[in-house]
Structure formats: C-alpha cells, structure tokens
Amino acid sequence: MPTITLPEREIPVIGDYDVVVAGGGPGGIPAAVAAARAGAKTLLIERYGYLGGMATAGLIAVILGIKASGTDEPMMGGIGEELCREMHSIGGAPEYEVAVERGGLSFDPETFKLVSDAMVLGTGVDLRLHSWAVDTIVEDGLVSALVLESKSGRQAVTGRVFIDATGDGDLVWQAGADFTHGREFDGAMMAMGSMFVFSGVDQERLPTGDEHDALLERAQQAVTAGEINAYNPRWGRNPLNPGWDRTVPGRRANEYVANATRFAGDCTDVEDLTRGEVQVRRDTWDLIDWWRRNVPGMENAYLVQSPPHIGLRESRQMVGHDIVTGEDVVEARTREDAVARCPYWIDIHCPLGRTKNSTHLCYKKCPNDPPCAIYEERYEDLPGNADDEHREGLYPKDGLWFDIPWGSLVSADIPNLLAAGRNISADHHAMSALRVMGTCMAIGEAAGEGAAMAADSQDAAAIDVPELQRRLRANGAAV
Ligand SMILES: Cc1cc2nc3c(=O)[nH]c(=O)nc-3n(C[C@H](O)[C@H](O)[C@H](O)COP(=O)(O)OP(=O)(O)OC[C@H]3O[C@@H](n4cnc5c(N)ncnc54)[C@H](O)[C@@H]3O)c2cc1C
Structure with a gap:
C-alpha cells in the first residue's frame, strides 16, 4: 500500500489533567465521575455528541449484570445504581428494586444521555464531546498525552493517568501496549449486530400458541432459504423474555x-x-418487510430507529497484569484484589456471523453443514453444550458471580494506562460475560477511583488495593 509522510507540526495543548478518560460509554462515565469525586482533575473525551456508548448509540435498552440468580447480593451498586435511579426519577426506567427483581433494567436511551450529562458535569468533570482520541503519546514508558481530532482541529491533552474506555482498546493500540482479540485459536471476534426499534404492532392480533409456533417455524425456514438474514426473527414482544417489559412504562x-x-x-x-x-x-428492512407480509398484527409495522452505530460486541482486549478467563466465570472465582463483580454467563454470538438454523449461541451444538469448527474443536466438552437450550455450566456456579481483579484493569506494559469496560484484560469467553453494561459500569467506577489514587505515582499496579476496595464499598459499590 502506498504511504505519505505527514509534515511535522505543533498542536495546542488544551489542558493538563490528573485523569484523562477516553470513551463515554458504560465504562467511561462512572470512571470519570469516580475519579472527579475522588478529587482528581478529570477530563472525559467522547467521539459522539452524547454519552452512553452502546447504551445510547447502540440502542441496547436493558442493563444486565445487576443480579445473580439465587442470591440477593448486590452485583453493581455505586455510580451505576445511581445512574439507574436518576433515570427512574425522570420516568426513563423502572424502579431499581423492580429491575433487580427482573434481572435487568430496561431504560429509555434518551434518558440515559440526559442523566449522564448531568452526573458528569455535576461532578466537575471537564467534558469534550465530538472529540476522537486519535493518538496516544508515550514518553519514557508512560503515556504523556492524547491527541484529539475534532471540528476545532488537532489538539492535545496531557495527563498523569489515562483510562481507555473506548470499548475497542484504541488507546492501548495507539500506545503500542499489548492486546489480544477474539478467539484464542483464530482471533475471530463475536459478531457485530444492531438492535433496532420498531412500532405499528397490533398486539391483540399477534398469533399465539400453535399458530405462533407454526409461524415462527416459517420464519426460521425463511432464514434457511436465505429470504431473510436474522438469527432471531421473532416479532412483537420478545417471548424469550417473559415478564420483561422492554418498553419503559408510560x-x-x-x-x-x-x-x-x-x-x-x-x-x-x-x-x-x-x-x-x-x-x-x-x-x-428485510426482516420487518417479512413480518409485515406474514405476521397478523404486524401489517403496519415500521422501523422507528436504527442505531447511529452498528452494535459492537468484542474487539481489542488490553493485556493486563492479570486476566479474567472463562474458567473464572464457570467456577465463580473470587479474588483477593476484586474491584467489581459479574454474575453474567458465557454469551458468545457466533464469530462467523451465522444466522441459519437458528443457532443462537456457540454453546449450542451447531447444526450447520458443514458443522462449525468452533463446536467441533472447542466446545464439545463444555458441560453446558447440548442440543437443548439449557445453559448450565456457562453461568457462574450456584447462582454466584466471578470477581474482576484490579490487575485486569492495569496495562502490563504501561504503568499509567488503565482500561475500563469491555476492553479490560480478559479472554474471549470471559469478555462475552463481563461485557454487559452493569458490569462495565462497576469496572468503570473501580478504574476511576483507582486512577485517582495512582495520579501521584503514575504506577497503577502499585496502589493500595484494600484501600481502593474500602473506598468503593464506602461509595456503595458491590465489591
Ligand atoms: C447487539 C448488542 C446487544 C447487547 N445487549 C446487551 C444487553 O441486553 N444488556 C447489556 O447489559 N449489554 C448488552 N450488550 C453489551 C454492551 O452494550 C456493551 O458491552 C457495553 O456497552 C460496553 O461498554 P463500554 O463502555 O466498554 O463500551 P462502549 O459502550 O462501546 O462505549 C465506548 C465509548 O467510547 C467512545 N469511543 C470509542 N472510540 C473512541 C475514540 N477513539 N475517541 C473517543 N471516543 C471513543 C464510543 O463512542 C463510546 O461512547 C449488547 C451489545 C450489542 C452489540
């Protein structure tokens, strides 16, 4: 590929901070808020014109990871819980206790944007929207500055500790720190895919019972025949989630x-x-068109909104001092240096993007022909792998949770570089669990609080972790 050389030029430094957080999603928001509350001069950078990451730009309307089955122990707490309660206070989410009972908190993404702005700015965080972190400058083994690109041109910001909450490990990659991605044996990442909002449904006329089942079978056949490309062609209220009102009441x-x-x-x-x-x-569009033509009650269905950005499940994982693994998930491993909890399960969306035959997730035997190598080579022995839908063996045992250790948030290469959210140090299996937003928010809070503690030394691995745990607990976080 041909290349060009950019001329050297000077760019303005717009600020100097204790903690710089890049990425304003479920990982980055609590990170910035926690750092500022801990007294650090904090900057939050976000490439879009609003906060929320996948929660808003991906229309991912249910916060999971706030409840473990079989226990009443809190799983998130802290700033994440505060944000959820704030959304409820303005009618954008159910009561927190009700959501915990249900196992997930449905919310209106517009409310998420508004509440995040208020929390971040109300805590004294400096916020720069419409700003991409395009380069990470490393000097003497430490990150010294981020280069930002925006309508104001190219600018830089200096700092003492930097948190990569971009979801994609952009800072880690730019800084030349070590990262992994995807499955251990071929690097393939979980499929992307977009949530979408639709309406025009006559709920009363939707087929039920045998009629519903026969129609769903026809939809699956349409997928197999290549008429539609959807791994989950269900319509109306998603019957996979009984008792969940995916819309916000009222x-x-x-x-x-x-x-x-x-x-x-x-x-x-x-x-x-x-x-x-x-x-x-x-x-x-093809799926909605199929519904309109085939499903009673869906004749007038229409697309209300597709997300501004395709849904991202998995990309780069920073290599940290520690790593969270799939074994940690199924063994419900607890850690001395725990800074967050995750009750969620190994939830891998086919990295080959397959939709046919309704193979939902990798834990089920893949009926595709030829059969998927993943199942043959890697998944056959997983205890939960079966033709039926049971997921035993993929959840933390006995309805417990697995811990996120502090070391998985700290780069193994660069002492003042942290990760927060789905891009922490984790293998393919573990990241498929800890990527849920409740866990990302808990991780974010720990990253921010810990970054503030490391601002003087610039050595995040050396902070007093029991003191970090004490501070997190004092703030209501579940640790
Ligand atoms: C289709 C789909 C369905 C899902 N369903 C659920 C669900 O039901 N419940 C659940 O809890 N989770 C769900 N998830 C997972 C969850 O949404 C994400 O894993 C979670 O949002 C990750 O949070 P994050 O902050 O780490 O990353 P993100 O949400 O990706 O946020 C990263 C932020 O960084 C910004 N950014 C990125 N690069 C840069 C840059 N270079 N400079 C500046 N800013 C940058 C982005 O704009 C974004 O705001 C789903 C995901 C997908 C794709």
Whole structure:
C-alpha cells in the first residue's frame, strides 16, 4: 500500500489533567465521575455528541449484570445504581428494586444521555464531546498525552493517568501496549449486530400458541432459504423474555426493541464496519418487510430507529497484569484484589456471523453443514453444550458471580494506562460475560477511583488495593 509522510507540526495543548478518560460509554462515565469525586482533575473525551456508548448509540435498552440468580447480593451498586435511579426519577426506567427483581433494567436511551450529562458535569468533570482520541503519546514508558481530532482541529491533552474506555482498546493500540482479540485459536471476534426499534404492532392480533409456533417455524425456514438474514426473527414482544417489559412504562408504549441481526467482521477495521452497517440495515428492512407480509398484527409495522452505530460486541482486549478467563466465570472465582463483580454467563454470538438454523449461541451444538469448527474443536466438552437450550455450566456456579481483579484493569506494559469496560484484560469467553453494561459500569467506577489514587505515582499496579476496595464499598459499590 502506498504511504505519505505527514509534515511535522505543533498542536495546542488544551489542558493538563490528573485523569484523562477516553470513551463515554458504560465504562467511561462512572470512571470519570469516580475519579472527579475522588478529587482528581478529570477530563472525559467522547467521539459522539452524547454519552452512553452502546447504551445510547447502540440502542441496547436493558442493563444486565445487576443480579445473580439465587442470591440477593448486590452485583453493581455505586455510580451505576445511581445512574439507574436518576433515570427512574425522570420516568426513563423502572424502579431499581423492580429491575433487580427482573434481572435487568430496561431504560429509555434518551434518558440515559440526559442523566449522564448531568452526573458528569455535576461532578466537575471537564467534558469534550465530538472529540476522537486519535493518538496516544508515550514518553519514557508512560503515556504523556492524547491527541484529539475534532471540528476545532488537532489538539492535545496531557495527563498523569489515562483510562481507555473506548470499548475497542484504541488507546492501548495507539500506545503500542499489548492486546489480544477474539478467539484464542483464530482471533475471530463475536459478531457485530444492531438492535433496532420498531412500532405499528397490533398486539391483540399477534398469533399465539400453535399458530405462533407454526409461524415462527416459517420464519426460521425463511432464514434457511436465505429470504431473510436474522438469527432471531421473532416479532412483537420478545417471548424469550417473559415478564420483561422492554418498553419503559408510560412511554414508548407501542415501541419494541429487537436484537436480530449479525455481521461477522473486525470492528476495528473501517471496511468491515462499512460492510456491516450496510448489511445490517438491509437485513433489518428485510426482516420487518417479512413480518409485515406474514405476521397478523404486524401489517403496519415500521422501523422507528436504527442505531447511529452498528452494535459492537468484542474487539481489542488490553493485556493486563492479570486476566479474567472463562474458567473464572464457570467456577465463580473470587479474588483477593476484586474491584467489581459479574454474575453474567458465557454469551458468545457466533464469530462467523451465522444466522441459519437458528443457532443462537456457540454453546449450542451447531447444526450447520458443514458443522462449525468452533463446536467441533472447542466446545464439545463444555458441560453446558447440548442440543437443548439449557445453559448450565456457562453461568457462574450456584447462582454466584466471578470477581474482576484490579490487575485486569492495569496495562502490563504501561504503568499509567488503565482500561475500563469491555476492553479490560480478559479472554474471549470471559469478555462475552463481563461485557454487559452493569458490569462495565462497576469496572468503570473501580478504574476511576483507582486512577485517582495512582495520579501521584503514575504506577497503577502499585496502589493500595484494600484501600481502593474500602473506598468503593464506602461509595456503595458491590465489591
Ligand atoms: C447487539 C448488542 C446487544 C447487547 N445487549 C446487551 C444487553 O441486553 N444488556 C447489556 O447489559 N449489554 C448488552 N450488550 C453489551 C454492551 O452494550 C456493551 O458491552 C457495553 O456497552 C460496553 O461498554 P463500554 O463502555 O466498554 O463500551 P462502549 O459502550 O462501546 O462505549 C465506548 C465509548 O467510547 C467512545 N469511543 C470509542 N472510540 C473512541 C475514540 N477513539 N475517541 C473517543 N471516543 C471513543 C464510543 O463512542 C463510546 O461512547 C449488547 C451489545 C450489542 C452489540
């Protein structure tokens, strides 16, 4: 590939901070708030014009990871819980206790944006929206500055501790720190895929019982025949989630969120992102069109909103001082240096993007022909792997949780570089669990609090972890 050389130029340094957080999603928001509350001069950078990451830009309307089955122990608490309660206070989410009972908190993404702004700014965080972190400068083994790109041009910001909450490990990659991605044996990452909001459903006329089952079977056949490309072609209220009202009570009463599409690719590759956006958009329209033509009560269904960004499940994982593994998940491993908890399960969306035959997730035997190598080579012996839908063996045992250790948030290469959210140090199996938003928020809070403690030394691995745990607990976090 031909290259060009950019001329050397000077760019303005717009600020100097104790803690710089790049990425304003479920990992980055609590990180910035926690750091500022701990007294650190904090900057939060976000490439979009609003906060929330996948929660808002991905329309991911249910916060999972706030409850472990079989125990009343809190799983998140802290700033994440505060944000959820704030959304409830303005009618954008159910009561927190009700959500915990249900196992997930449904919310209106517009409320998430508003509440995040207020929390971040109300804590004294400096916020820069519409700003991409495009380069990470390392000097003498430490990150010294981030280069930002925006409508104001190219600018830099200096700092003492930097938190990569970009989801994609952009800072880790730019800084030249070690990272992994995807499955251990071929690097393939979980499929991308977009949630979408639809409406125009006559709930009363939707088929039920045998009629519903026969129609769903026809939808699966349409997938197999290539008429539609959806791993989950269900309609109306998602019957996979009985008792869950995916809409916010009193608002968006006839709007539904579907999670149906898949695209295999590398979400750090702009060409894959482009192909993914185009394919997922086409697949969404085809699916709604099929519903309109085939499902009683869906004749007037229409697309209300597709997300501004294709849904991203997995990309780069920073290599940290410690790593969270799939064994940790199924063994419900607890740690001395725990800074967050995750009760969620190994939830891998086919990295090959397959949708046919309704193979939902990798834990089920793949009925595709030829059979998927993943199942043959890697998954056959997993205790939960079976033709049926039971997931035993993929959840933390006995309805417990696994701990996120402090070392998995700290880069093994660069002492003042942390990760917060889905891009912490974890293998493919563990990240498929800890990526849920409740856990990302808990991780974010720990990263921010710990970063503030490391601001003087710039050595995050050396902080007093029991003191960090004490501070987190004092703030209501579940540790
Ligand atoms: C289809 C789908 C369904 C899902 N369903 C659920 C669900 O039901 N419940 C659940 O809890 N979780 C769900 N998830 C997972 C969850 O949404 C994510 O794992 C979670 O949002 C990760 O949070 P994060 O902050 O680590 O990353 P993200 O949410 O990706 O946020 C990263 C932020 O960083 C910003 N950013 C990125 N790069 C840069 C840069 N270079 N400079 C500046 N800013 C940058 C982004 O704009 C974004 O705001 C789902 C995900 C997908 C894709």
